[in-house]
Amino acid sequence: MKQFYLDYNATCPQLPEVTLAMQEVTKTAFGNPSSLHWAGRNARRKLDDARESLASFFKIESGSVVFTSGGTESNNMVIQGVMAGSNDGHIVLSAIEHPAILQAVEQWCTRFLGWTYTVVKPNKDGCLCVEDMMNACQESTKLVCLMWANNETGVIQPVFEVAQACREKNILCFVDAVQALGKLDVNLDQLDADFVSFSAHKIGGPRGVGALVMKRGTAIESLMIGGGQERGRRSGTENVAGAAGFAAALGKLDYANVVQVRDAFEAKLIKAIPSTAFFGQRGERTPNTSMFCIPGLEGETLLMQMDLMGFAVASGSACSSGKREPSHVLRAMGAPDFQARSSLRISFGVDANEQVCDALVSALLKVKTRLKGMSGRG
Ligand SMILES: Cc1ncc(COP(=O)(O)O)c(C=O)c1O
Structure with missing residues (x-):
């Protein structure tokens, strides 16, 4: 894999x-x-x-x-x-x-x-x-x-x-x-x-x-x-x-082109899953970071499903994952608890490219469809 x-x-x-x-x-x-x-x-x-x-x-x-x-x-x-x-x-x-x-x-x-x-x-x-x-x-x-x-x-x-x-x-x-x-x-x-x-x-x-x-x-x-x-x-x-x-x-990482990949990822994700909500998107951000939630999916569950498909991503702050607390950052921004709990963070590396971005969007879509199917049966 x-x-x-x-x-x-x-x-x-x-x-x-x-x-x-x-x-x-x-x-x-x-x-x-x-x-x-x-x-x-x-x-x-x-x-x-x-x-x-x-x-x-x-x-x-x-x-x-x-x-x-x-x-x-x-x-x-x-x-x-x-x-x-x-x-x-x-x-x-x-x-x-x-x-x-x-x-x-x-x-x-x-x-x-x-x-x-x-x-x-x-x-x-x-x-x-x-x-x-x-x-x-x-x-x-x-x-x-x-x-x-x-x-x-x-x-x-x-x-x-x-x-x-x-x-x-x-x-x-x-x-x-x-x-x-x-x-x-x-x-x-x-x-x-x-x-x-x-x-x-x-x-x-x-x-x-x-x-x-x-x-x-x-x-x-x-x-x-x-x-x-x-x-x-x-x-x-x-x-x-x-x-x-x-x-x-020092000075070895060059994120100059990553911002395009991140922005392309966000554009593709919202097209694939229109209910996605991005956080901090209107502010000035570091070029590699995208945080969002797909309503109805728990961030930790999403993270684990993505992990099974080979994607290492984070839910809320990586330093506090393991604790099932909603993100304190999103809460402070006024996000409702259900959003703060279902957030996922992607932080791209300097080698990020369009292929990575496409693979990521299609994996997220797959996980969403799978989890939705499971909750429908439950
Ligand atoms: C903003 C910020 N401050 C401090 C730290 C802690 O740094 P370290 O992992 O070196 O202890 C982190 C780690 O994620 C961080 O993101």
């Missing part, structure tokens, strides 16, 4: 050049980068090179790059780090953030009792409004969190405007850029945020590697306490091969 991998927002297959770069570092720079001898210096050099690559790619100072174990850690590092630095305060965040922000804020507010938060909803197209975000700020607001692009709908958020507005109000701004990297022009020179989080595996780098860019050098409490690595901001022996793999993956 032919297999189709259409879940690039969950993870992107590791690129061959990334594997090579990592193998080379593992073989030649096996030392602990904190060791003072030649082996340690070799490893330190590789780590510094990787940091320089990220810095020049993002057009920032290399000292502002902190390597982490991924987007989740980077996000937690900011939330907990800011909250631990003060007895009280207030956080504004969007309702469509990844659970690594939403749940981190919720849980830490129950532990740091002086802290409160306000969650701001997007419009029905999945886009946050700058005024809504800033109107939610209070005297005590210390941090505003807004993702660059949503992992489920792909909708691009007004991060530049929010960052600038935060600067004017002297509030820290944190942008989760995990889904933007590789798909959009992520030039941090133009983004006046204090913190920006990244994950290597979304761009063909290794899983379990990420970065937090602390652009303005704002000091926050450290989450990991220990040997003081990463200038005391993230203790623990650095993942040198992982950092090299992250650097090797």
